[in-house]
Amino acid sequence: MTLPELLRLSAAERDAVDAAQRALAAPLLAEFTARLSAAAPVRALWAHGSLAYGDYRHGRSDLDLVAVLPAAPDGQLQERLAALHRELIDREPDAARLHCSYLPVGELADAAAAHFTFAQGEPMRRPVTAVTRRELLDGATVLAGERPEKLLPPVDDAELHAFIRADLRDYWYPITARPDPWQRDIWVDHGPVTAVRATAALREGRLITKREAITRLAALEAPPGLAEDIAARRYGTPPVLTPGARTERAEQARLFTRALIERALT
Numbered sequence: 001m002t003l004p005e006l007l008r009l010s011a012a013e014r015d016a017v018d019a020a021q022r023a024l025a026a027p028l029l030a031e032f033t034a035r036l037s038a039a040a041p042v043r044a045l046w047a048h049g050s051l052a053y054g055d056y057r058h059g060r061s062d063l064d065l066v067a068v069l070p071a072a073p074d075g076q077l078q079e080r081l082a083a084l085h086r087e088l089i090d091r092e093p094d095a096a097r098l099h100c101s102y103l104p105v106g107e108l109a110d111a112a113a114a115h116f117t118f119a120q121g122e123p124m125r126r127p128v129t130a131v132t133r134r135e136l137l138d139g140a141t142v143l144a145g146e147r148p149e150k151l152l153p154p155v156d157d158a159e160l161h162a163f164i165r166a167d168l169r170d171y172w173y174p175i176t177a178r179p180d181p182w183q184r185d186i187w188v189d190h191g192p193v194t195a196v197r198a199t200a201a202l203r204e205g206r207l208i209t210k211r212e213a214i215t216r217l218a219a220l221e222a223p224p225g226l227a228e229d230i231a232a233r234r235y236g237t238p239p240v241l242t243p244g245a246r247t248e249r250a251e252q253a254r255l256f257t258r259a260l261i262e263r264a265l266t
Helices: 003-008 011-039 075-091 093-097 130-139 157-175 185-204 210-216 226-235 243-265
Strands: 044-048 063-069 098-104 114-119 122-127 141-145
Touching (some): 011 063, 011 075, 011 093, 011 098, 063 130, 075 093, 075 098, 075 114, 130 157, 157 243, 185 210, 185 226, 226 243
Antiparallel strands (some): 044 063, 044 141
């Protein structure tokens, strides 16, 4: 699907496409939910991100999950959970995109605490951020157990904005000073879209989908062709770029993202 085709879709057509894409992920999610419940005492299992918010694209989008457990998993349980993820990945390549953070009930109120997480094919520790928590509270898909609003404390705009501003200032802005990462598609795709979504959250008080962020790029004076380039990798057939074109696109995406962040932070 090209960007013009995406823009022409009605709301009902977009909903139908989203539902069809989510249905493709349903068997994997059902198996993971069943196997996780057999491996650990799960209080709740929620999906956030594009799967819950809309605009999920099977085979391209991540499956972002949060599991609530009675206590933090000890070393033995962490090994079992990691083995579960790896077994699914060995059998089902799409499971490599299934990421799950394991949040103990006793730390539900601490948005800064790092939790055991399996993502990008390996175990790690990272927090369930204010943005993730707001996504969960606004519209999580409940795969098992209680709803987020029964367990998570509210995330007000002040907390959300403080996190977003810190993330832009401390993580994203320094990356825009380094040309090399922007030679990779992942930074071109994520940088401008993240900056647009952050701007919307700070100015409008709401979280928008990646799809809406892509459609806003032109109005924000993105370099010609950048929105189409990003949309093609998410919805259609990615273009093949010459080394020269890739270098030019990298610099355009980097400088545009940098300018958006500067505007968002002022």
